[in-house]
Amino acid sequence: MAESMSGMKRTHRCAELSKAQVGQTVTVMGWVQKSRNKGGVVFVDLRDRSGILQIIFEENKCGTEIFEKAGKLRSEFVIAVTGQVCERAGAVNKNLATGEIEVIAEQLRILSESETPPFHIEENSKTKEELRLKYRYLDLRRPDIQKNIMMRSRACAVIRNFLTEEGFLEIETPMLTKSTPEGARDYLVPSRVHPGSFYALPQSPQLFKQLLMVSGYDRYFQLARCFRDEDLRADRQPEFTQVDMELSFVDVDDVIDVNERLLARLFKEIIGVDVPLPIQRMTWQEAMDRFGSDKPDTRFGMELNDVTDVVRDCEFAVFKNAIADGGSVRGINAKGQGTMPRKKIDALVAFVKDYGAKGLAYIAIQPDGSIKSSFAKFMKDEEMQALIAAMQGEPGDLLLFAADKNKIVYASLGALRLELADKMGLLDKNQYNFLWVTEFPLLEWSDEENRFQAMHHPFTMPMEEDLQYIDTDPGRVRAKAYDIVLNGTEIGGGSVRIHQDDIQEKMFEALGFTKERAHEQFGFLLDAFKYGVPPHAGLAYGLDRLIMLMAKVDSIRDVIAFPKVKDASCLLTNAPDTVDEKQLEELGIRVNEAEQTEE
Incomplete structure (x- = not known):
């Protein structure tokens, strides 16, 4: 009792x-x-x-x-x-x-009193995650989860205090807004008062925070709830929290400066880590060339080497064909892995196929200096030695090569680099390597859409010196965009925004928008820009990812009180679920039930 x-x-x-x-x-x-x-x-x-x-x-x-x-x-x-x-x-x-x-x-x-719980309330539980999430209220009692949630709360307080000291105003933006199909899929909310019309839950407060700059609020921030109807993975959720900010009368360096100081304060106060300032910067092109990724993990080496010129005249068809098709041949040197069994090398070959690569070529340099290679018979001795030298290969090393279009070579070797680092124990969770990646391409070509798409969003400012190419060579134009990366995870990103009508018009043209379509989707913003808009820029962090890294856990589900699982469902509440027919009738919605087919 x-x-x-x-x-x-x-x-x-x-x-x-x-x-x-x-x-x-x-x-x-x-x-x-x-x-x-x-x-x-x-x-x-x-x-x-x-x-x-x-x-x-x-x-x-x-x-x-x-x-x-x-x-x-x-x-x-x-x-x-x-x-x-x-x-x-x-x-x-x-x-x-x-x-x-x-x-x-x-x-x-x-x-x-309590019934016997379905699992022990203890740190580092070995209970299956599905069971823990079904009884999340019990899982949240576990001391390690509680530490994560309390760390998150303290981190939010530090962020709020710092930004307030820096003159930012915390302003809430709407949760029910207009659907803008550019980007990820929207979650739609039907309107009862306006039958057949829908709100969208915000993917970010982007348009409203720009309007706040038009409105003269100068420095805005918000811990904003955002929603994206996209496929999930360990560091994604259908609903998530952004530390969102926008600043007026600034350029790239101003945004980077305030955020470097924010990160230094946050990491010092929450986990006692000193963040050396200034944080290293690297252009997007350099990051891709060296690491095969626009969010490189710089805690270890194993960088990509471009050996296209070294093998250009060899007779190995895989290399020759890739180069002839305008691609490249690049490799990574897995130091000390030269004696890796063939079975494990075959597993690496299978791994890169998930990233579009047709395979991997390899040279295994044995401790005695002899070599085992998948393509030695197609190479002259001097060509093989030149290739090994270009890769700085030494006895005991494993050299792995991808040959294809650059996009595939980057993706496959970038992923392989991380896979090997994990297997070789090179990823130290106690080490925090920050990096700014800058000068992203403004646009990227979509084969699916058969047009250019904005790499970030349609309001990203091109670099002034590249504006001359926007009509003739849009893919060459770099953006005033920047991502902040921590240990190979993008924790935030932003850009300087377009505030001039003529540049915005050019951007919409490059994206294949007619004036009518641009106005249909973004008219309220474009109209606002007619009334005096300051130069402005912003950035948003994924708070869940940031806390995940600070807490040294592998999934953002461990730093969110009530997370969803990979199919975007909630095991605790069984959401999403069906609703009463009466509710659907009020909304003017009919659900088409899947037809039952007889076996």
Whole structure:
């Protein structure tokens, strides 16, 4: 039978107690982690969000009634205890913050009983994630998850304080807005008042924050909820949080400066890490050439080498054909992996095929200097030696090559580089390597759409010196865009925005927009720009990804209180779900049921 806490008031959280409170009478409340009845003494580990505290029930001190009640305690019962803080009579527990003390109980109330949980509430649980997410309210009791959620809360406070000190205003933008099909798929919300019309949930506050700059608010920020109906992976969710900001009368360096100082403050205050400033910058082209990725992990080397010119005249058809088709031949040197078994090399070949590569060519340099190669018979000795030299190959090294169009070579070797680094133990979660990637292409060609698309969005400012190419060679134009990368993960990105009518018009032309279509989708913004718009720029962080890296976990689901799974469903609430026919009727919506076909 649950008891009331009337008349009892919690004085401390469990782990707020220390030797400083020895001799004091305190009241603590929380969940029973475990209970051990040793005959004349009952030991209870009491847990709340701060940590664990040992409670001692002795019959001669708390009385028979309390002692018998203590003997009935089970895991996850919610209890309130009043007692005196004492130094531990037994051995000190160095694994607990409260390991030098215990509370000798005088009063006990069972506030709520608990059924046996479907899994143990413990750190580093081995329980399957599906079960943990079904009972997420129990999973959230686990100390490691609680630490992550509390870290997230503290990080948000630091971000808010810093940006407020820097003159930013926190302003909320609408959650129900207009659908703009450029980019990821929108989540649509039907309107009952306007039958047949739909709102969209925001993919980002992009257009509204630009309007705030038009409105003269100068520096805006928001911890914004955003929604994208796209395929998920470990660092994506259908709903997520952005640290969103926009600044007026600034250029690239201004945005980078304030964000470098924000990151330095955040990492120092939350996890005690010093971020060396200024953060390294690298152009998009250099990042692709060296790492095969626009979000390179610079914690380790194994960079790409362009050996196209070295093998241009060889007779190996794979290399020759790739070069003839305008592609390239590039390789990476996996130091010390020359004795890798053929079975594992074959697994790497299969791995890169997921990234569009037809295969991998390799040279395994044995410790004695001899070589095993998949293509040596097509190469002259001097060509092979020149290739090894170009790759800085030494005895014991494994040289891996991809030959194809640049896009495929970059994607496959960039991914292979990370796969090898993981297998070779080169990824240190205690190391934080930040990098700005700048000068992205303004546009990228879409074979599916048969037109150029904005790499970021249609309001990204081209670099002034490249404007001359926007009509004749749009793919050559670089953008005033920048991403902030941490350990191979893009944690944020932004750009300087277009504020001149003529440049915006050129951008829409390059994207294949007619004036009518541009106005149909973005008319309210373009109209606003007629009334005096300042030069402006912005950036947004993926808060979930950022906290994931700070907490050193592998999935953003471990830093979100109630996450979705890969099919965008919630195992806790069973959302999405069907709704009443009456609700659909009010919205003027009919659901077409899939036809049942007989076997």
